[in-house]
Structures are given as C-alpha cells and as structure tokens.
Amino acid sequence: RVGAGLVTLGVPPAAMTENAARVDAVMLAAMRSPTGIGLFFEDARINAFCVGPGLAEGLTESEFVKEVLKAHKPSVLDAGALALLSQYSELQSLVHQDCVLTPHDGEFARLFPPYAEQLAARPANGPAFSRVNAARAAARAAQCIVLLKGPDTIIADWTGRTAIHSANYGRTAPWLATAGAGDVLGGMIAGLMARGFPAFEAACTGAWLHVECARTFGPGLIAEDLAEQLPAVFRAMGL
Numbered sequence: 001r002v003g004a005g006l007v008t009l010g011v012p013p014a015a016m017t018e019n020a021a022r023v024d025a026v027m028l029a030a031m032r033s034p035t036g037i038g039l040f041f042e043d044a045r046i047n048a049f050c051v052g053p054g055l056a057e058g059l060t061e062s063e064f065v066k067e068v069l070k071a072h073k074p075s076v077l078d079a080g081a082l083a084l085l086s087q088y089s090e091l092q093s094l095v096h097q098d099c100v101l102t103p104h105d106g107e108f109a110r111l112f113p114p115y116a117e118q119l120a121a122r123p124a125n126g127p128a129f130s131r132v133n134a135a136r137a138a139a140r141a142a143q144c145i146v147l148l149k150g151p152d153t154i155i156a157d158w159t160g161r162t163a164i165h166s167a168n169y170g171r172t173a174p175w176l177a178t179a180g181a182g183d184v185l186g187g188m189i190a191g192l193m194a195r196g197f198p199a200f201e202a203a204c205t206g207a208w209l210h211v212e213c214a215r216t217f218g219p220g221l222i223a224e225d226l227a228e229q230l231p232a233v234f235r236a237m238g239l
Contacts, residue, residue, distance in 0.1 A: 001230040002191035002209070006045055010037070034063035041071045048074040050190035053183040055080030062088050069094035074193035074202075078102045078186040086110040092142070097158065098193075099144040100203050102186050108148055112138045136160055145199045147189075147207065149182060155203045163200075165207040173214035173221075180223030185210045187227070209233060 006027070011019050013030040020028060031037060040046050049068050055061050062084045068075055069091065075098065077085065082103050085091050095101075101111070109116035115137045118129040135154035139146040148154040151172075153165040167173060189206035193199060213229035214221055216236075 001227040002188050002195075002206075004048075004191035004194040007191075008040075008046065010040075031064065034060065034067050037064060037067045041073070048076075048190050048194040050076045050078065050186045052077055052079035052081030053180075053186065055084070057083045057087065062091060065091055066094060069096070069099070072096055072098070074098040074190075074199060076100045076102060076186045076190045076193070079183060082107045082111060095142050095144050097144055098199050099142075100147060100189055100193075100199050101138075101142065101144060102147045102149060102182065102189070102203075104149045104182065108134070108138070112141065115141075132156070132162055132164065136162055145203050147203045149185070153207050155200065155207060157200050161200065163204045165204070165211070167211065171211055171215065173211050175219050175221040176211065176214045178222055181210075181214075181221075181226065184223050184226045 007025070008027045008029050009019060009023065010029050010031045013032055016028055016030055029040070051065055051068050055064075057080055061080065065077070065081050065084050077095075077099060078101075082101060085095070085101075086107075103111055105116075112134070115129075115134045119131065119134045121129065123129070131148060131150070131152060131154050135146050135148040135156040138148075139156040139158050140160070143158045145155065145157050148156075151167045155163045155165065185206055188209055189202045192202035192205055197205060209230065210226065212233050213226045216229045216232055217225050
C-alpha cells in the first residue's frame with residue numbers, strides 16, 4: 001500500500017499454506033535455512049527488509065537476522081529482531097547506518113539498559129535525561145536510526161539529528177495502542193526505503209503516515225485497518 005511495488009513474505013516452510021490462504025498481493029518464500037536467504041540478495045528488486053514481526057527468539061532465528069544484516073541493505077528491525085539484538089552481541093556489531101530500530105519503551109530498556117535507567121531516574125539536579133536524549137544516545141551507540149515509539153515518538157540518527165512526532169495539537173490517535181500496529185509501522189518504513197527514501201526520512205515519513213492513517217479511520221481501529229487507509233491519505237495529500 002505504501003508503494004513498495006513487490007513484497008515477499010519469508011516464512012518457515014510449515015507456514016507456507018497458512019500464509020497463502022491469508023494474503024493475495026504478497027508473494028511467499030520458504031525460509032528453509034539462514035544461508036538460503038542469500039537467494040534474496042541475488043534479486044536486485046528486493047532492496048529493503050523488515051525483520052522481526054512474528055520472529056521467534058532462538059539461535060536459528062538469530063542466524064537469519066545475521067544474514068540480513070550482513071547483506072547491508074536498508075532494513076527495519078522490530079519485535080523479535082530487537083529481542084535477538086538484545087541477546088546476541090554479534091548481531092549488534094552488524095547493525096549499520098541503513099538500519100532503523102523501532103523499539104517501544106520495553107524493547108528499548110532491553111536493548112539500551114543504561115539509557116533506559118537514566119530515562120527512568122529522578123533527576124537529582126539540573127535538567128532531566130529526556131526521551132530525546134535517550135534516543136540520540138542509543139542511535140549514536142548503535143550507529144543507526146532509532147525510532148523510540150510512544151505518544152511522543154522520537155526519531156534520531158547517529159549524528160544527533162532528531163525529529164519528534166508528538167501526538168498533540170489535533171494529532172492524537174490513542175486507538176493506535178493496539179496489537180500489531182507497530183508491525184504495520186515497520187512495514188511502512190521498509191516500504192518507503194524500498195522506494196528509495198533514506199532511512200531517516202523513511203522513519204519520519206512512516207511515523208507521520210502511521211498516525212494519519214489512524215486518524216483517518218478513527219476509533220475501533222485494529223492493525224489490519226491501517227494499511228487500508230493509505231490510499232485515502234494519499235488522495236487527501238493530492239498525490
């Protein structure tokens with residue numbers, strides 16, 4: 001919906017039939033082994049990845065994430081991929097500047113415990129350590145883009161460049177706090193990167209579109225509704 005053009009869903013072989021019964025415009029590929037994912041990299045059309053939604057947290061899954069990171073293509077790491085990053089230091093060393101990490105507060109605390117502790121601490125004197133400080137510090141440490149999700153979503157890169165997407169001033173959408181909504185955000189960002197958006201701009205644009213879709217739909221939203229609102233949002237923008 002966001003314009004990637006061609007999307008392939010990589011799933012375990014045992015899940016092929018189940019997924020084929022649920023998707024129409026998305027192609028499927030069986031992920032039989034971590035090394036087998038290399039076939040993807042031979043296809044120049046596949047130029048961005050979203051890794052993590054539905055991904056378990058075992059050693060085999062960490063090898064899949066490793067192969068994606070070694071390909072050095074624009075990638076969004078969310079959900080299970082973030083959990084694996086927090087467990088395997090080798091994966092952390094492979095994160096690069098075309099990666100976007102999209103943690104919520106709990107995932108951020110697992111990935112970047114020192115900054116989460118500073119964020120939670122009561123300031124003894126001077127200004128508090130803010131969510132902006134935390135996202136910037138994490139992006140600098142990981143040398144990538146960090147999108148810290150929340151009512152005030154913070155997007156930072158390793159140089160300190162920062163954008164704040166605040167759910168205020170008429171842009172509130174509390175019904176976004178529903179299961180799977182963050183996965184859709186990851187897909188939007190990956191789709192924008194597939195279209196050629198740089199990682200930081202893709203993260204900022206994806207965050208804006210995510211909220212705009214929720215506002216267009218209104219209360220009662222579930223995650224599956226978000227992508228379906230994109231055509232209406234694009235029409236309203238005059239695209």
